[in-house]
Amino acid sequence: MDSEIHKAARYDRQVRLWQRGGQARLEHSHVCVINGNTTSAEILKNLVLPGIGEFTIVDLKTVSDADLSGNFFLTETDVGSSIAEAICANLCELNADVRGNAVREDLLKLLNDSGFWRRFDVVVVTERIRKEQLERLEGILWPHNIPLMRVWTCGFSGAVRISRFETAVVDTHDPSPTFDLRLDCPWPELAAYADSFDLDELDDAEHAHVPYIVIYLKALEHWRKTNGSLLALPLSYPEKTDFRRNYVESMARNMGLETNFIEASQSIHRALQKTNVPASVAELFQRPETSDSSLRETKAPFWLLIRALKEFVSSSGGFLPLPGVLPDMVSTTSSYVLLQQIYRKKALEDKLTFLSIMLELHESLGFESDFDAETIANVCKNSALIHLSNGSQLNNHNNLLSRLSKSLEQSSDHNLLLVSYFGIVALDSLAEQESHDFSHFVQTFCDITRVPLQNLTEPIKNVLNELYIHNTSRYLNVCSYMGGIVGQEILKIVTAQYIPLDNLYVFDGIKSMSEKWKAL
Amino acid sequence: MQSLVNSSITPLLNTPGPFNEFPGEFSPLEAVKALKETRVLMIGAGGLGCEILKNLVFTGFRKIDIIDMDTIDVSNLNRQFLFRESDIGKSKAEAAAAFLRRRIKDESLEITSHFCAIQEKDQSFYRQFSVVICGLDNVEARRWINALLVGMVDSALNNLIPMVDGGTEGFRGQSRVIIPTVTSCFECSLDMLSPKLTYPVCTIANTPRLPEHCIEWASQLEWPRRFGDRKFDADIPEDVDLMHSIALARAKEFGIANVTRSLTLGVVKNIIPAIASTNAIIAASCCNEVFKLVTSCNPVLDNYMMYSGDESIFTYTYAHAKKANCPVCGTEVRAISALRWWTLRNLIDVLKTKQEFLLKLPSVAKADIPLYIALPEHLRLLTENNLNMKLIDLVSPGEEVVVTDANLPISMRLLVSKYDGPDVEPQDISSLLKS
Numbered sequence: 035m036d037s038e039i040h041k042a043a044r045y046d047r048q049v050r051l052w053q054r055g056g057q058a059r060l061e062h063s064h065v066c067v068i069n070g071n072t073t074s075a076e077i078l079k080n081l082v083l084p085g086i087g088e089f090t091i092v093d094l095k096t097v098s099d100a101d102l103s104g105n106f107f108l109t110e111t112d113v114g115s116s117i118a119e120a121i122c123a124n125l126c127e128l129n130a131d132v133r134g135n136a137v138r139e140d141l142l143k144l145l146n147d148s149g150f151w152r153r154f155d156v157v158v159v160t161e162r163i164r165k166e167q168l169e170r171l172e173g174i175l176w177p178h179n180i181p182l183m184r185v186w187t188c189g190f191s192g193a194v195r196i197s198r199f200e201t202a203v204v205d206t207h208d209p210s211p212t213f214d215l216r217l218d219c220p221w222p223e224l225a226a227y228a229d230s231f232d233l234d235e236l237d238d239a240e241h242a243h244v245p246y247i248v249i250y251l252k253a254l255e256h257w258r259k260t261n262g263s264l265l266a267l268p269l270s271y272p273e274k275t276d277f278r279r280n281y282v283e284s285m286a287r288n289m290g291l292e293t294n295f296i297e298a299s300q301s302i303h304r305a306l307q308k309t310n311v312p313a314s315v316a317e318l319f320q321r322p323e324t325s326d327s328s329l330r331e332t333k334a335p336f337w338l339l340i341r342a343l344k345e346f347v348s349s350s351g352g353f354l355p356l357p358g359v360l361p362d363m364v365s366t367t368s369s370y371v372l373l374q375q376i377y378r379k380k381a382l383e384d385k386l387t388f389l390s391i392m393l394e395l396h397e398s399l400g401f402e403s404d405f406d407a408e409t410i411a412n413v414c415k416n417s418a419l420i421h422l423s424n425g426s427q428l429n430n431h432n433n434l435l436s437r438l439s440k441s442l443e444q445s446s447d448h449n450l451l452l453v454s455y456f457g458i459v460a461l462d463s464l465a466e467q468e469s470h471d472f473s474h475f476v477q478t479f480c481d482i483t484r485v486p487l488q489n490l491t492e493p494i495k496n497v498l499n500e501l502y503i504h505n506t507s508r509y510l511n512v513c514s515y516m517g518g519i520v521g522q523e524i525l526k527i528v529t530a531q532y533i534p535l536d537n538l539y540v541f542d543g544i545k546s547m548s549e550k551w552k553a554l
Numbered sequence: 555m556q557s558l559v560n561s562s563i564t565p566l567l568n569t570p571g572p573f574n575e576f577p578g579e580f581s582p583l584e585a586v587k588a589l590k591e592t593r594v595l596m597i598g599a600g601g602l603g604c605e606i607l608k609n610l611v612f613t614g615f616r617k618i619d620i621i622d623m624d625t626i627d628v629s630n631l632n633r634q635f636l637f638r639e640s641d642i643g644k645s646k647a648e649a650a651a652a653f654l655r656r657r658i659k660d661e662s663l664e665i666t667s668h669f670c671a672i673q674e675k676d677q678s679f680y681r682q683f684s685v686v687i688c689g690l691d692n693v694e695a696r697r698w699i700n701a702l703l704v705g706m707v708d709s710a711l712n713n714l715i716p717m718v719d720g721g722t723e724g725f726r727g728q729s730r731v732i733i734p735t736v737t738s739c740f741e742c743s744l745d746m747l748s749p750k751l752t753y754p755v756c757t758i759a760n761t762p763r764l765p766e767h768c769i770e771w772a773s774q775l776e777w778p779r780r781f782g783d784r785k786f787d788a789d790i791p792e793d794v795d796l797m798h799s800i801a802l803a804r805a806k807e808f809g810i811a812n813v814t815r816s817l818t819l820g821v822v823k824n825i826i827p828a829i830a831s832t833n834a835i836i837a838a839s840c841c842n843e844v845f846k847l848v849t850s851c852n853p854v855l856d857n858y859m860m861y862s863g864d865e866s867i868f869t870y871t872y873a874h875a876k877k878a879n880c881p882v883c884g885t886e887v888r889a890i891s892a893l894r895w896w897t898l899r900n901l902i903d904v905l906k907t908k909q910e911f912l913l914k915l916p917s918v919a920k921a922d923i924p925l926y927i928a929l930p931e932h933l934r935l936l937t938e939n940n941l942n943m944k945l946i947d948l949v950s951p952g953e954e955v956v957v958t959d960a961n962l963p964i965s966m967r968l969l970v971s972k973y974d975g976p977d978v979e980p981q982d983i984s985s986l987l988k989s
C-alpha cells in the first residue's frame with residue numbers, strides 16, 4: 035500500500051479531530067521525558083501511537099527487577115540494560131514512523147547545555163529530580179516558552195503541573211459552536227437577499243422553506259420599527275419572549291407544520307446575538323506587545339496577527355472577520371446555497387482585507403512576509419476564539435495556600451483534592467531523606483502549606499494518612515491514568531487547536547474525582 | 555510464588571488505609587489471592603480493550619476471558635497497541651490473547667479468547683465470571699449484556715455480577731460501575747447518550763443543503779435503487795469510491811461543496827473519532843475500579859464519572875439515579891401519550907427512534923394478545939396487518955401493553971395514557987414541495 039494512503043488510514047480516527055494541519059504539527063514535534071519509568075512509558079505510548087515526530091528519554095539508570103513490575107514496556111530481557119534505551123526500543127515497536135532517542139547522560143551535565151533543551155516542544159519530568167535542577171530546567175525553558183510538565187503518581191492519586199510562559203491557541207476548536215450570523219447588522223448583500231423574499235406572495239410549500247435567517251431579518255426590522263430604535267436587539271428575557279411570539283411566530287401560517295418557523299422559534303438564543311468583539315480578544319488589542327516598537331523587537335508571529343486583527347476591527351467599524359460558516363436550516367437547496375454564497379463571499383472579502391493589512395504591517399515594520407495562507411484562513415475563521423493565557427512557574431501557589439487556609443474547616447471534595455496535591459508535594463520532598471515517619475510527613479505538609487499542626491481536621495489527616503500508607507509511584511492504573519492525561523495535554527499543546535490545562539490537575543482514584551486550579 | 559511478588563501493587567495491599575470500608579476484615583493475602591483467582595470477562599478488545607487488558611495483567615489479574623467478534627483493521631493501529639500490521643484481518647480477541655501470553659511468561663496466567671458475538675453465549679457462560687468489563691463502542695451490545703446481567707440477579711441477590719463500563723468519543727469519555735439491581739443500570743441512562751445524527755428523508759430526497767445530505771441520499775436512496783440487493787460494504791475501497799462518486803454527482807447537481815471521500819466514509823460508517831490518550835484515561839479508571847472491587851482495598855466509584863478534555867480537563871463524578879420505570883431494572887410502568895391519528899406502525903416507529911427507547915425489532919402485545927410480533931417471520935406475517943390499524947382502536951386510553959425486542963432480553967410495560975390531536979394525520983408541507 036502507498037505509504038501516504040496507509041498513513042491516512044492508520045490515523046483516520048484522530049485526524050477527524052485535529053485535521054491534517056494538527057497531524058502535521060504532531061509529526062513535527064519532539065517531546066522529552068526525564069526519567070524512564072511506568073508513567074513516562076505510558077505518556078509516550080499515547081504519543082507514539084498517534085505518530086509524534088520524535089521523542090527522547092533522558093535517564094542514566096539501568097533496568098532492575100523492580101522496574102519490571104507494572105511496566106508493560108519493559109521485559110525480563112531488559113534487566114541490566116539502559117532503562118532509557120529499553121523503554122525507547124519497546125515503544126518504537128508500536129509505530130515505525132516515530133523516532134525515539136535514549137540519552138544516557140547526567141542531568142546536571144545536560145543542564146549546562148541550554149541548546150540541548152531548546153530543541154524540544156515539551157519537556158516532562160516524571161519522577162523527582164533535585165529541586166535546584168528542576169529550577170535550572172525551568173529557567174532554560176521558560177524564556178523560550180517551552181512547556182515543562184511535572185507529573186506525580188502517589189498511591190491512588192496523581193497530579194500534574196504545567197509551567198509555561200504563555201499559551202496561545204489560534205486555530206481553536208469550539209466544542210459547542212455558536213455561529214456569527216450578523217443578524218443585527220446585515221451587510222448590504224445579506225439585507226438585499228432578505229428583501230427579495232415577499233412572504234405573502236409565496237405558496238404554502240415555499241413559505242415553509244424560507245430560511246430562518248430571512249425570517250429573523252424581517253422580524254427584526256419589524257421589531258425595530260415598532261420599538262423605535264433602529265439598532266437595538268431583543269436581549270432581555272421578556273424582550274426575547276415578545277420577539278419570538280409576536281414577531282417570529284406571528285409570521286408563520288401554521289406553527290404546527292412549518293418546520294422553518296419552528297426552527298426559528300427555537301433558535302433565538304443561539305442565533306440572535308449581538309455582534310461584537312469578545313472581551314477576551316479586545317483585551318489582547320490593548321497589550322503592549324502589539325506596539326510597533328515591541329513587534330520590531332520580538333517579531334512574534336502571534337502578536338503580529340493580533341495587531342493586524344486590531345487594525346482590521348478599526349477599519350471595519352468594530353467587526354472581526356466573518357467566519358462565513360452557516361448552520362444547516364430548513365430551506366430549499368437553492369435558497370440555502372445562495373445564502374451560503376453570500377456568507378462565503380463576505381468571508382472571502384474580509385480575508386483579503388485582513389491579508390492586505392498583514393502585508394502592509396510587515397512592510398511598515400520592515401519584515402519579510404513569511405506567514406502562510408493556512409494561518410490567515412485560520413485566524414479569519416476563529417478570530418473570536420483566539421485564546422491567550424499567561425502561565426505561572428512551578429514554585430508559585432500562594433493563591434492555593436490562602437484558599438486552603440481559609441477553608442480548612444470545610445472538608446469539601448474540592449478542598450480535600452487540594453490537600454492531596456500538597457500532600458503529594460510534601461511526600462515528594464521527603465524522598466531525598468533517608469528515613470521518615472508519618473509525623474515527619476505531616477510536619478512537612480504543615481511547613482509547606484503554613485497550616486498549624488493543631489488546625490488539621492480529621493478528613494485532612496485521613497487524606498494524608500492514605501497517601502503515606504499507600505505511597506508507591508508504580509501503581510499501573512494511576513500511572514496509566516496520568517499518562518493518558520499528560521499525553522492528552524501534550525497532544526493539545528502540539529496540535530495547537532485545543533485549550534490545554536492551565537496549570538494544575540489532581541486526580542483521586544479512591545473517590546474517582548478530580549479538580550483543576552490555576553496556581554499563582 | 556513468583557507472581558505474588560508484584561512490587562508495584564503490594565504497597566497498596568499491605569495495610570488497609572483510612573478509607574477502607576471494612577478494615578477489620580481486610581487481609582493482604584486474601585486480596586492478592588482474589589486478584590489471582592477472580593475470573594474477569596473483558597468484552598471488547600478494541601481501543602479500550604487493549605488498554606484494559608494491559609492494566610489487568612500488570613496489576614495482578616490472572617484469569618481473564620476476552621470476547622470480541624471483530625477482526626483487526628489498519629485504522630485500529632493508532633491506538634490498539636496489542637496489534638501489529640501483520641495482525642490485520644485476524645480476530646481481535648485471539649490476537650490480544652496471543653500477545654499477552656507471549657508477553658507474560660507466567661504459568662498461572664489463564665487467558666481465554668472467544669471470537670464471537672456476545673449474544674452467542676448464554677447465561678451459563680456469563681455466570682462463570684465475578685466481574686464483567688465492557689470496552690465497547692456500540693450501544694446495542696452494552697444494552698444486551700446489561701439487561702442479561704440485571705436479569706440474572708434473583709431476589710436474594712444471588713448471581714450478582716458487577717459490570718464496569720467504559721466509553722470514549724474523541725476527547726470525551728465516561729466510566730461507570732453498575733451493580734445490577736442495586737445501582738442504576740446502563741438502560742437507566744439511555745437518554746444521556748448523544749443521539750445519532752439523522753437527517754429527515756424529505757430533506758435528503760428534495761432539499762439537500764449539506765454534503766452529508768448528498769452522502770445520505772447516495773447511501774439510503776440511490777445505492778439500493780441502482781444495485782438492488784447488492785449491499786454496500788464500507789470495507790471494500792471500490793464500494794467507498796463508488797458511493798463517493800454518486801454523492802459527488804448529487805452535490806454537483808445542487809451546487810453543494812465539500813463532499814470528500816473521508817466525509818463519505820465517516821457518514822456511511824458512522825465513524826466516531828478515537829485517540830489513544832482518551833482510551834488510556836477511561837481504561838485506567840475502569841481498571842482502578844475493578845482493582846478496588848476485587849481486592850476490597852478501597853471503596854468503589856458510586857457510580858458514574860464523566861471526563862472531558864477538549865477544553866482544559868474536566869471530570870464530573872456523581873451517583874446516577876436508578877429510574878423507577880427503567881425497562882430493565884425498574885418496576886414501574888412507563889407512560890406514553892399518543893396521537894389520535896396514530897396507527898400501530900406509528901407507535902412502533904416511536905419505539906424505534908425515540909432516544910429513550912431506541913429498540914431495533916420491537917414487538918407489542920396486550921395481555922397475551924399479540925398486536926405485532928417482529929420475529930419469527932410467520933408470526934410477523936400473521937400480525938403485520940395490524941400495523942395499519944388505528945392504535946386507538948387496538949389500545950384504549952389508560953390501557954397497558956407489553957413491549958419486547960428480539961435483540962434485547964427486556965420486557966417493558968408501556969401505558970398509553972391518553973390520546974391527543976386530530977383524528978386524521980395532518981399533511982406534511984415538505985412533501986408538497988417539488989424539487
Ligand SMILES: [Zn+2]
Nearest residue numbers: 739742880883
Ligand atoms: Zn435500569
